[in-house]
Amino acid sequence: MLLKESLRGLVAFAVSCVASSACADSIRSYDHIVVIYQENHSFDNLYGLWDAVNGKRVNGLSFADFWHTRQVRFDNQATPYSCLLQNDVNLTSPTPLATTCTDATAATAFVSAFANAPFKIDSYIASTDTTCPNPYGASAANGFLKGAGLPGGCTRDLVHRFYNEQFQINGGKQNRYVTGSDAAGLAMGYYDTKALPLYKYLQGRRAPNYVIADNFFQAAFGGSFLNHQWLIAAATPVFAGAANDGGSTDFHSVVDVNGMPTSTPLYASPLGAAAKDAQLSASCHPPVGRPATPAGVVCGDYAINTNQPFYQPYAPGTADARRLPPLTNTTIGDRLSARRVDWAWYAGGWSNANGDKNALGWTNGAGPSCADPHAMPTATFPNCPDKLFQFHHHPFNYFAAYAPGKAARADHLRDEAQFFDAARRGRLPAVSFVKPLGAENEHPGYTSETGGSNHLVDLVKAIVEGPNGHDTLIIITYDEFGGAWDHVPPPSAANRIGPYDVWGPGTRVPTILISKKLQRSNVDHVAHDTTSILKLIEERFGLAPLATRDARVQSLESALRD
Template sequence: MNKTLIRATPVAIAIAALSLYACGSDEVTRPDITSIQNVVVIYAENRSFDNLYGNFPGANGLQNVSAANSTQVDRNGAPLATLPHVWNGLTQTGVTPVVTEAMTANLPNSPFAIDDPKGFNTPISATTRDLYHRFYENQMQINGGKNDKFAAWADSGGLVMGHYSLNANTLPLWKIAQQYTLADNFFMGAFGGSFLNHQWLICSCTPVYPNADKSPAAGSVSALESDGVTLKVANNSPASALDGPPKYVLSGNLTPDFYAVNTMQPAYQPSGNKAAAGGDPKLADPSAATTLPAQTQRHIGDLLNDAKVSWAWYGGAWGAAVSAAQNGTTNVIYGANLSAPNFQPHHQPFNYFADLAPGTANRAQHLLDGGMAGAEFIKAIDAGTLPQVSFYKPQGNLNEHPGYTDVGSGDQHIADVIAHLQKSPQWNHMLVVVTYDENGGFWDHVAPPKADRWGPGSRIPALIVSPYAKRGYVDHTQYDTTSILRFITRRYSLPTLPGIAARDAALVSNGSKPMGDLTAALDIRQ
């Protein structure tokens, strides 16, 4: 061998160093994913991307909406002459301004601004009526990706096409999105509502009700057409969406093969179902049709426990709800009159699992009280004592859900929590993800990618807030709710949950890419 071929001269070393610099030597010094030591997930409620962020600069928003991709069709497929009335009105008595059903007649068949001063002039501080957000209805509204039957299969008429004209001066989180990363291609993990999407947030799985046909829930098995997606329409259902909301033979909580897809209650207190008379006060009445048997699937908490990674679910008003269940005063805490805190038991997904049953050490260690208005969660933030993975669920009046709260209160609350996080001793090594459980029935112009029978569903907002987040960035990477678990499992070298593997396989088989794991939003070494 000619040794001169491998001899390193000073000139050669200098050239190599310059070449390394030119090729991006900063890649060597940039932090990697292990620099993130705390992951915080904040889970709000029921807003599509277009509903809140349709006017966000640089995002795929309302500027890309046209008659071709927004015109709503009737139940028979014909374009609607106008949007249906907002059945029962846009807002209720006691809400300012009051917008009655009659005032919503003859709405053009197109998206509209709920807060338009020349229109309904209903700001984000006002509570609007609730909308359908159910498993089969969501799929029927998406209509194979056309997104053109939201009004046809809604119980709220034209309200599905409503959005807000917001900016950094009117929406607190908008300003934070401008400073960090906003994901504009992020979809809810499962079709439908809050119950199922909370399950997908923690386990990428759909709950099961074994032998449901022989159970108290036997009457809640949905009646479907042969396609397995479309609900059977009742004979007395209005033929046109202009004549009234649809009626179904049975839009239940269960699939025909006994998966729970619409709201069921946990078997453990706090639950929407009281304890059985004379029964264990820590349990929900198992004879109630909506009490779901305890679940046993693997969830992210199990994986974190196995890897000895600390974690907690902080439920807003959890402590008050537990006390209310023990004292029989749930009607006060659960918001029977829609007053604060309006605790929602089906928003507490870990409470459905047998390995977190009342009395277990697992429960005591990981299901923590977020406090009223997040006070206990904020104490942990300020003290720098958050575990490595934290989930925070704001209480009902602070979660942005239509029907019982407004956008403004919850958005400001989450912005305030982020301000505490930014001052936390743990902030320098933190990643915060703020997203919504589902679209709440609101239309969005972007069709979800086709994957498996469970989802993903409609597009929702997601913010990635961190010292490691790209600044002033709109991330167009394809994500869904399971992307949060993908990030956690990648960061802590955890096994892949079966639902995530199945989702990716389904996406690929349908000609799409697997979901991202949020790292594209970060300025880290990949």
């Protein structure tokens, strides 16, 4: 069976290379592929001001149709807001910002310092402002007021969940990001692209060439958990044996007639408190006492929002019943291992969280308690996760094939410190996935955008300046949009620019390829989603597709064509 599967993969690879005359000169010339998976930004939010690259335009904010994507009320979609409601503590009116706009279009009038249009976050919250969590790992629903936090220019977090995002995209109109967000107007914010450390680095004289992929979408609607699963398996997990009785262990969402499982500051769900935004999709057959699931809403026992893994490391204190039962579907790791291709998932903070005492990245001493002051106070030695270690960012830990004690776990799940060491020594595996720790992954709410971008530069430099730099392709992308608006509609039945299904793709996200092999910097306009990375890996190493989407999607190899 394994031989047949490998042969099928090689045939598919050969066919794809016949279709692409550049294949032999691009994919096959790379001995190493590194995927750096950052957090929670839409393309317009982060790369919207990227200049033209060698004369080729980047589809950013200068090409956005603000009139047709102007944010509208739900109850009367012909009526756009006059202003942007803000609840981040550093953006509200009449304090700390003076009122310049009064909105009477919403159900309840509000005042604001923002017209209904995209705005530059840096103009109000600078990268040096003291608005980041204080103390380390703390949280605040609407952010930390300047002077109350630590330097870094952090904003509040924005909702980014499965049903909300579909409501926000609104069939490709892109005009309900504000209405469907718990952060309201912050969804229209964007960063000064040219101030990002990664942008500055790539404009330097000795920097490697790069390709911006400006038509790249997150694979699945919603948040980090689901998109990490799609990155490695191109599939939505099923919660085996999920309760469907309306009790305390029934984790199904309850969705209203408009497809929403919750209310927001600018949207009142007709279900009121009966709406439920939970870790599973809505039930196809809700128990007595729960509203019927509307037609057209994805339903079943699917794990769509954050679920904790069954295996350590998981959030301390999570009950067994709430943790996703071990998964058994095939991953890209399984495919690579079957072909004897070396690979690893490198995670910031993994040694501490996994209890790998004295391994690279371990900072918690000899016990009996966790010595690192940044360790979660509820942690039990030797599992000493950092306060900003995000358990749902590590998808292989959800699979039985990588359970504690399995050789595959020790062989392939490693700390980010080991990645830096491998890059320095010239010992990178053929395929590397790199997931920075929360403090360095750019996620709004708990980390600094500038700090995360600086860490990206450190990762890129470690690769291109190391012994493997001459034959390594670096792919930097983001798991999902983080609740931020983007003007480009994702693939759908309306535009058919790429494959789509009930799971996505969702909002466009920043993606860039970097390599010393690239002859010049460029822009790739081909429609891709996260599974295009899987397609590229499958083509490079002769692997069969994992599922329907990665079989049909355009390979990211298109970005390597001159």
